[in-house]
Amino acid sequence: MAQDAPTVVEVRRSRRRTATVSAYRDGDRTIIAIPALFSHAQEQEWVAKMLARLEDKERRRHPSDDELLARARELSERYLEGRARPTSVRWSANQGRRWGSCTLVDGSIRISTRVQGMPSWVIDYVLLHELAHLLHSGHGPEFWRLLEGYPRTDRARGFLDGVSFVQDAAPAADGGSDPGAGHPVASLGDDTGRRAPAGASS
Numbered sequence: 001m002a003q004d005a006p007t008v009v010e011v012r013r014s015r016r017r018t019a020t021v022s023a024y025r026d027g028d029r030t031i032i033a034i035p036a037l038f039s040h041a042q043e044q045e046w047v048a049k050m051l052a053r054l055e056d057k058e059r060r061r062h063p064s065d066d067e068l069l070a071r072a073r074e075l076s077e078r079y080l081e082g083r084a085r086p087t088s089v090r091w092s093a094n095q096g097r098r099w100g101s102c103t104l105v106d107g108s109i110r111i112s113t114r115v116q117g118m119p120s121w122v123i124d125y126v127l128l129h130e131l132a133h134l135l136h137s138g139h140g141p142e143f144w145r146l147l148e149g150y151p152r153t154d155r156a157r158g159f160l161d162g163v164s165f166v167q168d169a170a171p172a173a174d175g176g177s178d179p180g181a182g183h184p185v186a187s188l189g190d191d192t193g194r195r196a197p198a199g200a201s202s
């Protein structure tokens with residue numbers, strides 16, 4: 001959770017804006033654009049409102065372990081007829097290049113902390129992927145059929161491929177400790193979309 005305490009809030013008044021307010025993070029700053037004609041009271045009201053909305057959105061992108069488990073159960077219910085029954089779902093910082101993994105014998109699922117901060121529909125996909133592995137360990141047609149009900153499977157896989165591509169292309173500091181950087185030593189093809197191990201699978 002990188003931005004628990006954004007340091008600077010910058011309010012920009014725009015003459016072109018008449019009614020719209022927007023807000024976004026830019027590094028450690030938060031930019032809030034408001035119409036030039038807003039009163040001071042309106043500015044205060046909208047800054048508070050937009051900050052709360054941003055924080056809410058960020059919280060949804062950083063669910064706790066308990067929230068992950070609850071979400072996984074919802075997703076199983078909705079897309080897998082509740083057949084996948086995870087016993088625990090938690091964030092894990094040592095997934096290497098994998099987005100997630102699961103252990104069939106105890107029904108536990110780990111989601112890579114690299115997924116934190118991704119859009120909620122991508123997090124949902126990674127959860128659903130691991131849930132499906134509780135029912136099918138490989139990546140054959142039967143496995144993918146389990147994910148057909150989730151409307152954003154293709155989009156999420158594309159999103160994750162893009163992230164991998166960028167991370168693989170990033171200059172890799174030898175022995176670097178940056179968990180977000182590429183892991184040049186790791187074997188290829190072990191991301192969520194393609195891995196086919198036995199037992200514990202991604």
Ligand SMILES: [Zn+2]
Nearest residue numbers: 192195201202
């Ligand atoms: Zn997989």
